[in-house]
Amino acid sequence: AQKVTQAQTEISVVEKEDVTLDCVYETRDTTYYLFWYKQPPSGELVFLIRRNSFDEQNEISGRYSWNFQKSTSSFNFTITASQVVDSAVYFCALREGGTSGSRLTFGEGTQLTVNP
Amino acid sequence: GAGVSQSPRYKVTKRGQDVALRCDPISGHVSLYWYRQALGQGPEFLTYFNYEAQQDKSGLPNDRFSAERPEGSISTLTIQRTEQRDSAMYRCASSLARLAGGPLTDTQYFGPGTRLTVL
Numbered sequence: 001a002q003k004v005t006q007a008q009t010e011i012s013v014v015e016k017e018d019v020t021l022d023c024v025y026e027t028r029d030t031t032y033y034l035f036w037y038k039q040p041p042s043g044e045l046v047f048l049i050r051r052n053s054f055d056e057q058n059e060i061s062g063r064y065s066w067n068f069q070k071s072t073s074s075f076n077f078t079i080t081a082s083q084v085v086d087s088a089v090y091f092c093a094l095r096e097g098g099t100s101g102s103r104l105t106f107g108e109g110t111q112l113t114v115n116p
Numbered sequence: 117g118a119g120v121s122q123s124p125r126y127k128v129t130k131r132g133q134d135v136a137l138r139c140d141p142i143s144g145h146v147s148l149y150w151y152r153q154a155l156g157q158g159p160e161f162l163t164y165f166n167y168e169a170q171q172d173k174s175g176l177p178n179d180r181f182s183a184e185r186p187e188g189s190i191s192t193l194t195i196q197r198t199e200q201r202d203s204a205m206y207r208c209a210s211s212l213a214r215l216a217g218g219p220l221t222d223t224q225y226f227g228p229g230t231r232l233t234v235l
Contacts (some may be wrong), residue, residue, distance in 0.1 A: 004158075035223070045159070045226040046206065083146065091158050103172065104224060106158030 002027045004094050005108035013082055014115050021077040021110045023092030029053075031097030034068065034075045035104065039089040051075065053097070082114045118142070120227035123206050128233045137193045137230045141210030146212055148191050150183055153205040155170055195204060198234045205229045 001025040014021045024033065049059065051068050059066050063080045072079040079086055089111050093104040121140045129135050141148050147166050148189040151159035161175040176182070180198075185191040195202055209224035 037226075043205070044228050045209075047223055050223050074216050092205060093158075102164055103149070103161035103175065104151075104159070105161070109156075 002029075002094050002096055002105045004067075004092050006090075008108050008110045009108070010111045010113070010114055012113045015084060016081050017114075018078060019079050019082050019112065019114075021079075021090050021092075021109060021112065023077065023094070025073050025075065025094045027094060027096055029096040033097065035093040035095070036066070036075075036077050037091045037106075039041045039091065039109070041088070045091070048077075053079045055103035065094055077105060079112075082112075084114050084116055087112060087114045098105065120208055120225055122206075122227040122230050125228060126231045126233075128235065129141050129235050131199060134194065134196045135198055135232065137195075137206050137208075137232070138225060139191045139193070139208030139210075140185055141189065141191070141208070142225060145210035145212055145225075146188075147222070147224075148185055149211075150191070150199060150210040151207040151209065151226075153207055153229070155204075159210045160205055162193070194231075200234050203232055203234045204214075205231050211220050 005024045007022055032053045034051045038046045038048055049066055056068050056070060065078045067076045089109045091106050091109045093106045095104050120142055123138045127135055149164040149187040152158040152162055163176055163183050164171055165185040168185050178185045180196045183193045201213040207226050207229045209226045211222040
């Protein structure tokens with residue numbers, strides 16, 4: 001069965017520091033998809049990125065970057081020069097491929113607090 | 117364009133009452149999902165639909181929970197005889213989905229959720 005582990009429950013940094021959120025996943029499928037979502041204090045769940053299992057190329061979007069490594073089953077998320085507005089709970093999620101298994105399996109989330 | 121909407125945003129009910137939670141997906145999205153999120157945890161899958169067909173309901177915790185999507189658009193999640201342990205955030209998501217025999221790859225976009233409190 002699929003599983004996502006976010007070992008860091010809470011992280012606190014000072015503004016402008018870089019911070020990396022860890023995500024480790026387990027799946028027996030060869031085709032799968034990985035996601036990151038952001039849940040700000042207002043409570044909504046905001047999609048950040050999707051990565052499929054065949055594409056290990058790292059991605060950068062502004063201050064955000066993602067490092068996907070199949071060898072270690074990890075999909076880590078780095079925020080460069082963090083800002084107070086980055087304070088939120090961040091969830092990593094996994095979807096197994098194929099015609100079934102459309103559900104997302106989420107990790108427990110990492111609460112990031114960026115202090116001014 | 118408009119995102120996923122859910123109503124009500126907050127629902128307080130007494131134990132034993134039935135509740136109905138509504139989800140209006142993004143226009144044109146084929147797939148609709150329901151998740152439940154307890155405080156301090158990640159969302160957990162409940163059920164999902166492609167058009168009006170319920171494809172997977174294995175996440176529904178017991179037979180007090182049911183969902184429907186009769187016209188392939190709006191969906192209702194119903195909880196009968198609510199219990200205090202049902203208190204949680206109920207989230208709906210939708211995705212475009214690709215159904216031509218290939219994997220379902222599309223991103224799920226979430227609504228604001230319904231915060232259910234059972235007294």
